[in-house]
Amino acid sequence: MNDKITAPAVIARKGGAKIKMVTAYDAPTARIADRAGADIILVGDSMGNVVLGRPDTLSVTVDDMIHHTAAVATASPRAMVLGDMPWLSYHSSTDETVTTAGRLVRQGGAEAVKLEGGRKRIRMIRAILDAEIPVMSHLGLTPQSVHAMGGYRVQGKDAAVAHELISDAIALADAGVFAIVLEGVPDTVAALITRQVPVPTVGIGAGPSCDGQVLVFHDVLGLHDGHIAKFVRQYARLADVAVEALGRFFADVESGAFPSDAETYHMSAEAAQMLLDLEQAGDDWGRFRGDHLLADDVMDR
Numbered sequence: 001m002n003d004k005i006t007a008p009a010v011i012a013r014k015g016g017a018k019i020k021m022v023t024a025y026d027a028p029t030a031r032i033a034d035r036a037g038a039d040i041i042l043v044g045d046s047m048g049n050v051v052l053g054r055p056d057t058l059s060v061t062v063d064d065m066i067h068h069t070a071a072v073a074t075a076s077p078r079a080m081v082l083g084d085m086p087w088l089s090y091h092s093s094t095d096e097t098v099t100t101a102g103r104l105v106r107q108g109g110a111e112a113v114k115l116e117g118g119r120k121r122i123r124m125i126r127a128i129l130d131a132e133i134p135v136m137s138h139l140g141l142t143p144q145s146v147h148a149m150g151g152y153r154v155q156g157k158d159a160a161v162a163h164e165l166i167s168d169a170i171a172l173a174d175a176g177v178f179a180i181v182l183e184g185v186p187d188t189v190a191a192l193i194t195r196q197v198p199v200p201t202v203g204i205g206a207g208p209s210c211d212g213q214v215l216v217f218h219d220v221l222g223l224h225d226g227h228i229a230k231f232v233r234q235y236a237r238l239a240d241v242a243v244e245a246l247g248r249f250f251a252d253v254e255s256g257a258f259p260s261d262a263e264t265y266h267m268s269a270e271a272a273q274m275l276l277d278l279e280q281a282g283d284d285w286g287r288f289r290g291d292h293l294l295a296d297d298v299m300d301r
């Protein structure tokens with residue numbers, strides 16, 4: 001149970017025990033995901049939506065991804081730390097692509113990277129694999145293509161597009177990716193791809209036939225009030241729990257019930273009495289000598 005999950009370990013799960021994957025974007029959420037038994041923690045560019053509050057993932061930068069991937073890696077999870085490559089970081093040249101993937105590994109602590117797209121990304125995927133970095137692919141509803149797709153739409157509903165997706169998946173597996181995320185595709189297409197490729201598929205809105213499933217942390221746990229897609233199952237409403245708990249904290253602040261004596265630091269009775277006696281005697285606390293300014297003065301320097 002404590003063995004670190006690696007790319008070969010993920011491949012070995014093909015057709016076997018289902019792969020459990022969830023996103024996380026910082027150390028505490030990574031620790032929670034790991035304790036719950038995640039096999040793969042994806043530092044997804046969905047961070048742009050769920051953490052940074054943006055309307056899509058397109059504005060997420062490589063530096064954003066490194067910052068959050070490093071926070072997740074700090075948690076040293078048993079799960080594989082998978083860093084998402086943001087839009088435009090693997091589209092123009094193989095040099096830039098390998099540099100970006102390398103930064104996610106070296107500076108972010110990622111153990112593998114994920115990128116969106118099919119056959120047209122294979123040149124970049126091969127370059128990353130040549131640098132010894134495992135790659136997971138992402139097909140179907142690829143959020144970085146939101147404008148090209150004309151919105152967040154299920155892909156592969158018609159047989160011709162589905163055929164292209166299946167050919168893409170086969171080509172990606174041939175190129176050497178260790179797994180493929182299938183997002184927003186009909187169950188029949190996901191089942192077909194899962195049967196046709198020798199590497200695991202991980203579904204999100206792709207039905208039950210995939211070799212694993214992935215969801216966004218904040219969706220599964222109900223940590224936001226935004227739109228919830230049809231394929232999300234919410235296992236908790238943590239936003240409601242948090243609002244209720246903070247409400248009780250604020251009520252205690254208002255009433256004076258917080259902090260209690262047990263939640264307060266104390267000094268010795270003698271030291272306290274000495275200060276109270278000085279106050280009683282009208283001590284100027286260094287006001288006229290300017291001593292009370294010293295602390296600020298020291299801090300400024």
Ligand code: KIV
Pocket residue numbers: 023042043044045046047084138181183204214216
């Ligand atoms: O960024 C992300 O969270 C993802 C998952 C939805 C697979 O790519």
